[in-house]
Amino acid sequence: MTIFLFFLGIVTSFVGTITGGGGLISLPLLLFFGLPIHSAIATNKFSNTFHSLLSLATLVRRKKIDLKPLLPLIPLFLFGGATGAAISSLLSSSILTLLAIVLLITALLLSFRKQNKDSWSTNVVNNVPKKAMPLQFLISLYDGMFGPGSGTLQLHLYYQLRFTYIKAIGIARLQTFLSCLGAAIIFFLHGHLMWEIALPYAVGGLIGSQIALVTAEKVPSQKLKVALNIMTIFLIIQLIMKYF
Numbered sequence: 001m002t003i004f005l006f007f008l009g010i011v012t013s014f015v016g017t018i019t020g021g022g023g024l025i026s027l028p029l030l031l032f033f034g035l036p037i038h039s040a041i042a043t044n045k046f047s048n049t050f051h052s053l054l055s056l057a058t059l060v061r062r063k064k065i066d067l068k069p070l071l072p073l074i075p076l077f078l079f080g081g082a083t084g085a086a087i088s089s090l091l092s093s094s095i096l097t098l099l100a101i102v103l104l105i106t107a108l109l110l111s112f113r114k115q116n117k118d119s120w121s122t123n124v125v126n127n128v129p130k131k132a133m134p135l136q137f138l139i140s141l142y143d144g145m146f147g148p149g150s151g152t153l154q155l156h157l158y159y160q161l162r163f164t165y166i167k168a169i170g171i172a173r174l175q176t177f178l179s180c181l182g183a184a185i186i187f188f189l190h191g192h193l194m195w196e197i198a199l200p201y202a203v204g205g206l207i208g209s210q211i212a213l214v215t216a217e218k219v220p221s222q223k224l225k226v227a228l229n230i231m232t233i234f235l236i237i238q239l240i241m242k243y244f
Contacts (some may be wrong), residue, residue: 001033005200008026008201009201009208010101013047013205013207014209015210016151016209027044030043030197036192038190039194039197042193045147046187049184051202054178054208054210055212056173062195064166064167065166067126069127073128074174076140077136077175079137080182081143082183083184084143084146084179085187086144087145088144088146094243098243100146100239101236101243103149105236108233128171136175138180139179140178151176154172156232
């Protein structure tokens with residue numbers, strides 16, 4: 001079981017870093033093996049906290065992203081994740097699933113809008129506009145509540161804001177780190193974190209995220225966007241099947 005969790009962490013972290021859809025794989029499998037819903041979510045939050053931080057540190061060290069313009073967003077992301085975890089027990093799984101379906105369909109439709117060809121290739125946008133903050137907070141809140149698809153929503157949002165792909169990953173990693181940190185603290189305080197599950201899963205996640213960062217720089221941006229849309233469609237189908 002420990003070995004399985006280790007390799008599951010590698011795969012889901014890789015997929016999650018590249019397309020934001022790691023929860024499509026991990027959460028159903030964790031639930032399949034008998035984890036309570038809150039413990040499964042807590043395991044994802046704990047793992048995502050560490051591998052997203054490592055991914056972010058790698059991008060900062062390589063000077064792919066500048067953190068200074070993003071500092072005002074730290075409280076927003078942290079509070080959003082903590083708030084989401086705090087209210088997750090008040091909502092039924094069907095309501096959370098329906099919310100995820102609506103958000104992901106919206107993101108998918110936005111991705112098919114006509115974009116300039118340099119949206120993910122040569123644009124040098126550095127600052128996140130204030131008008132995007134409400135959406136960022138809602139994504140962080142959803143990430144803390146449930147999670148699957150939150151990374152996909154992040155990448156769709158930063159695509160619309162015309163960041164380069166690597167910068168989009170960097171901001172998404174910062175957002176994931178902080179929202180998951182806030183959520184993990186809340187789940188820990190409520191006794192939902194199962195260490196024997198969370199630790200090997202988190203170690204695998206650290207490795208998978210580093211493999212993804214190398215891959216992301218070598219794959220053409222158009223192919224990455226296609227992968228993002230495919231992952232979004234699969235996630236929507238999975239959530240619709242679960243809901244009905």
